[in-house]
Amino acid sequence: MCENDAEAIRAKEAATGASASLNGGIPPFERIVADFGPLISRIAMSYEADPALREDLVQQIFLAVWQALPSYRAEASLKTFIARIAQNRAISFLARQVRQPPTAEMPELVESDRPDPEQVAIHTNERRVLLEATRRLPLPQREVIILVLEGFDYAEIGEMLEIAPNALALRLSRAKAALKKMLEGSS
Numbered sequence: 597m598c599e600n601d602a603e604a605i606r607a608k609e610a611a612t613g614a615s616a617s618l619n620g621g622i623p624p625f626e627r628i629v630a631d632f633g634p635l636i637s638r639i640a641m642s643y644e645a646d647p648a649l650r651e652d653l654v655q656q657i658f659l660a661v662w663q664a665l666p667s668y669r670a671e672a673s674l675k676t677f678i679a680r681i682a683q684n685r686a687i688s689f690l691a692r693q694v695r696q697p698p699t700a701e702m703p704e705l706v707e708s709d710r711p712d713p714e715q716v717a718i719h720t721n722e723r724r725v726l727l728e729a730t731r732r733l734p735l736p737q738r739e740v741i742i743l744v745l746e747g748f749d750y751a752e753i754g755e756m757l758e759i760a761p762n763a764l765a766l767r768l769s770r771a772k773a774a775l776k777k778m779l780e781g782s783s
Contacts, residue, residue: 622674625662632678636661639679643686649693657685729778739769744768 623631636657644650660681668677711719730738730745743753755763 607684621666622668625665627664628661628674629658629679632661632675635679637680639682639686645692653686653689656689660685672688683744693731725779726775729775729782732778733771737767737774740764740767741771741775 637654640653640657642648644653661678662678664681668674672680730741733741739757740753743756746757750761750764750768754761757764759767
């Protein structure tokens with residue numbers, strides 16, 4: 597608990613009379629913190645695993661105890677009164693946590709499985725330019741280059757098009773040269 601909290605608690609105790617001598621035996625808040633702090637910490641620990649959130653919960657419990665002290669009627673022990681407040685505050689804390697979307701700290705650089713949008717745009721543009729250039733090729737060259745780009749080997753292409761290996765090599769060479777000339781001209 598920070599100094600400002602302790603000062604605020606002392607001011608409230610003075611204003612509400614929540615000291616041992618003025619309010620029917622309720623000890624000063626500093627003593628409650630010292631005596632019941634471990635109990636409150638254990639209750640908070642049983643509800644929250646994250647140390648930062650647990651510390652926040654402990655502070656909320658202490659605040660709730662401080663706010664409830666004026667209503668303490670000594671019907672049960674002070675320990676029971678404080679434990680009940682701690683339990684109720686911990687349960688409401690958990691309920692709020694469940695309703696909040698989970699958060700996680702993000703590293704400064706987040707790696708993505710997806711390609712960079714700029715690279716996707718460049719690749720898409722290159723494919724579009726290649727497709728347009730391929731469409732401008734004469735049909736015999738277009739057939740050969742499309743099959744090569746699809747991953748067929750020369751023997752399969754020759755068989756599909758029913759042409760000799762030499763004719764296939766010549767068409768492919770002419771198609772590559774024509775594509776290169778068109779692609780260099782579009783840059």
